[in-house]
Amino acid sequence: MKIISLSKVEKYEVKMEGASGAWKQIPLGSKEGAPVFSYRVFSIEPGGHTPYHSHPYEHMNFVIEGSGVLVNEKGEEHPINAGDFAIVYPDEKHQYKNTSPDNVFRMICGVPVKYE
């Protein structure tokens, strides 16, 4: 077993087109020998967002802190806040936005290990 503190995990900026002020960490993944799925953590700065896109695998989310919205396939914004869980299905278009002017929006985003 391994116990991992998020503060000790390398953090790098998401450079994907359509992303802004978003940072990624992988506290549990292939490097730690995760057999089936990985936990990434995204930290989105105030006003920041992930790309509005889709991909052939699910997202399994838990919001660690902050307030934001999850944009659905129709472009509609659904509030998602600290303590909430969310699932985005494979091939479903989606985007996460931090809607707070002051605070980070931080969430776990679990995916199958090959897509980490």
Place this chain on the structure above:
Amino acid sequence: MKIISLSKVEKYEVKMEGASGAWKQIPLGSKEGAPVFSYRVFSIEPGGHTPYHSHPYEHMNFVIEGSGVLVNEKGEEHPINAGDFAIVYPDEKHQYKNTSPDNVFRMICGVPVKYE
């Protein structure tokens, strides 16, 4: 996509032998159409614990709140606190204990969906 508040998810006591004061919820799993893995949440009361056991699949943990220990194969206790991640590998003996006299220990425990 679906957004799920933990407070609206059914909670039931873990009746497994060796468990004490432990409650289970499944905010994201087969019922929500999770394709690969599920998020269970365990809430352990002060003084409570899960069984000291092993099984042929991993645990992927994130501690939502509280302070506890994760017991390893040798019976050694490792502190695990709010904000920490942990992985328990398949077939590794383990146990979670709440070490706080006052507060709940609550964690996400991700597993492959067929073991949810």
